[in-house]
Structures are given as C-alpha cells and as structure tokens.
Amino acid sequence: MISDPISDRVPSVCGRFAPSPTGPLHFGSLVAALGSLVSARRHGGRWLVRIEDLDTPRNVAGAVDSILRDLERCAMHWDGEIMYQSRRTDAYAEALERLADRGWTFDCGCSRRDLAGGVYPGTCRDGLPRGRSARSVRMRVRTANIGFRDAIQGSTAQCLQTEVGDFVVLRADGVVAYHLATVVDDAEQRISEVVRGCDLLESTPRQILIQRALGLPRPEYAHLPVAVDAQERKLGKQNLARPIAFHSPGAVLVDALEFLGQHPPLELVRASPAEIISWAIGSWDTRRVPRRRRAPAPGYVDDPWPRSCLQ
Numbered sequence: 001m002i003s004d005p006i007s008d009r010v011p012s013v014c015g016r017f018a019p020s021p022t023g024p025l026h027f028g029s030l031v032a033a034l035g036s037l038v039s040a041r042r043h044g045g046r047w048l049v050r051i052e053d054l055d056t057p058r059n060v061a062g063a064v065d066s067i068l069r070d071l072e073r074c075a076m077h078w079d080g081e082i083m084y085q086s087r088r089t090d091a092y093a094e095a096l097e098r099l100a101d102r103g104w105t106f107d108c109g110c111s112r113r114d115l116a117g118g119v120y121p122g123t124c125r126d127g128l129p130r131g132r133s134a135r136s137v138r139m140r141v142r143t144a145n146i147g148f149r150d151a152i153q154g155s156t157a158q159c160l161q162t163e164v165g166d167f168v169v170l171r172a173d174g175v176v177a178y179h180l181a182t183v184v185d186d187a188e189q190r191i192s193e194v195v196r197g198c199d200l201l202e203s204t205p206r207q208i209l210i211q212r213a214l215g216l217p218r219p220e221y222a223h224l225p226v227a228v229d230a231q232e233r234k235l236g237k238q239n240l241a242r243p244i245a246f247h248s249p250g251a252v253l254v255d256a257l258e259f260l261g262q263h264p265p266l267e268l269v270r271a272s273p274a275e276i277i278s279w280a281i282g283s284w285d286t287r288r289v290p291r292r293r294r295a296p297a298p299g300y301v302d303d304p305w306p307r308s309c310l311q
C-alpha cells in the first residue's frame with residue numbers, strides 16, 4: 001500500500017495548479033487541476049493558480065481566459081491573486097545571481113547543434129572554450145543521487161550526473177528555464193504540496209537540486225497518472241488533445257475522478273459541479289490514485305481508446 005504523507009499532514013497546506021497557456025484545458029490538465037485542488041482542500045488548505053507563460057513563442061492568445069473560465073465552470077475556485085510568471089523576471093534574475101554567487105552555475109557556449117542530445121558532456125564547465133561566447137547558463141550538477149518519496153509513485157531516485165547532467169537554467173533565448181522558475185515560484189507562493197502529472201516526475205530531482213542550492217523548502221510531491229492516447233502519448237496540447245466538452249462539466253469531473261481511482265457514485269453525474277467537487281473533497285484518498293499512465297475514461301471522447309489501463 002502506498003503511504004499517504006500528504007493526508008497525514010495538517011499544517012498550513014497550500015497546493016497549486018500551474019498551467020502553461022498553450023491551449024485550452026484538456027482532460028490531462030483537468031486531472032492535474034482537480035487532483036491538486038481536492039488534495040489541498042481536503043486539509044482545509046489553499047489552492048493557487050499560477051500561469052506559466054514564460055515560453056512566449058508557445059503561448060496561445062486567449063488560452064489563459066479559456067483555462068480560467070473552464071476552471072470556474074467546473075467549480076474549481078482558486079484563492080488569492082493569480083501569479084503570472086511573465087511578471088516575475090526580477091525574482092528569477094535574483095535567483096540566477098544567487099546561484100552564480102554560490103558557484104552553482106556556469107556560462108555555456110554550446111548550441112543545440114554542438115550537443116547531440118543526451119547528457120551534457122561538460123564542454124564549458126571549467127570555462128568557455130576559446131572563441132565561444134556565453135549563450136545559456138547551466139546548473140553544475142555535483143550530486144549523484146537525488147531521492148524523494150512521492151505520495152503516489154512511492155520512492156523515486158535519479159542519478160542527476162549520469163541521467164541528466166548539467167542542465168540549463170537560463171536558455172539561449174534569454175528565457176528562464178521551467179525548473180528554475182517553478183522552484184522560485186513554489187517557494188514564493190509557499191506551496192506545501194505539488195500535485196501534478198507524472199510526466200513531471202523526472203523533473204523533480206532537478207527541482208530539488210535547485211531548492212537545495214537556493215536554500216528553499218521542499219514541498220511534498222504527488223505525481224498523478226497521466227492520460228495517454230491510443231499511441232500511448234501523453235494527452236497534451238502538443239498532440240492536440242481535444243478541449244473538454246464543457247457543456248456538461250459534471251460528466252467530465254466524474255470521469256476525471258474515476259480516472260483518479262476515487263470511484264464516484266454513478267448518480268453524481270447528475271449533480272452540479274460544486275456538489276461534485278464537494279463530494280471529491282470529502283472522499284479523496286491519495287492511496288486510491290493509480291500509478292503511472294492510464295487511458296482516459298472511455299466515453300469522454302469520440303475516438304476509440306485502449307480499454308486496458310496502461311499502468
């Protein structure tokens with residue numbers, strides 16, 4: 001049985017939903033929103049929304065409004081002000097400076113073409129080679145193993161040196177990398193639990209390393225199963241996951257709860273979104289959430305989905 005550190009803790013719980021505005025809410029992002037909301041509210045905690053809009057070329061006009069509208073339609077009401085990463089450049093610059101001062105980062109002159117993918121070979125680690133100028137900033141990975149206990153996926157560890165290598169914290173296009181921005185903002189928003197899709201499980205050790213380097217607290221982590229399509233690809237904006245049919249938000253919420261292993265009673269489909277959320281908060285059990293990838297609940301989309309759960 002998976003232990004449930006989140007439900008055992010009571011002190012000021014704060015969760016968050018951090019969508020990138022690259023398209024409307026889809027089943028996968030709805031699951032992340034619902035799981036994070038219900039897990040936080042179950043302990044009387046706060047639930048914040050943060051718009052991760054740093055990657056401007058990927059932002060889609062109107063996506064923020066559409067995501068927020070759909071959350072409201074599903075009775076997923078957030079607390080306080082919404083945080084927009086695009087307005088937080090000073091905080092990221094300060095974090096980058098602190099990392100540099102503590103010797104955690106180095107300038108890198110390699111282009112993507114210089115690196116044939118895979119683990120960074122350390123080319124600029126000890127100084128830029130002659131003739132190269134700085135393009136990006138990388139984190140100096142000195143730690144071998146970073147392990148943590150995920151409330152759903154269990155004990156997880158990654159050898160950052162061999163599996164990831166020195167990773168980028170400031171991109172060549174001047175955009176702060178997702179890992180750094182997320183860590184800085186989770187700390188700023190005093191997030192105590194990060195509940196999100198397990199496609200980000202492998203990002204977590206990088207984020208923990210940045211937390212350590214900046215002396216920031218580590219939230220609890222719970223990585224939810226990820227909805228996949230018939231080709232076992234994560235349902236996301238990239239593979240044009242269909243937006244949810246929000247003419248019946250109740251049915252979608254019930255599907256999402258079923259997907260998360262909470263076994264909502266059938267008659268809940270006829271309840272209002274607010275009643276469904278309130279049922280979910282009252283009955284949520286992290287131990288019932290299945291691990292890893294699952295096909296979404298059949299019936300929600302018109303394409304044939306694989307019937308088995310791909311756990």
Ligand code: GLU
Pocket residue numbers: 018019020052182196200
């Ligand atoms: N912005 C990321 C996404 O939309 C989620 C980041 C996170 O939850 O840490 O996939």
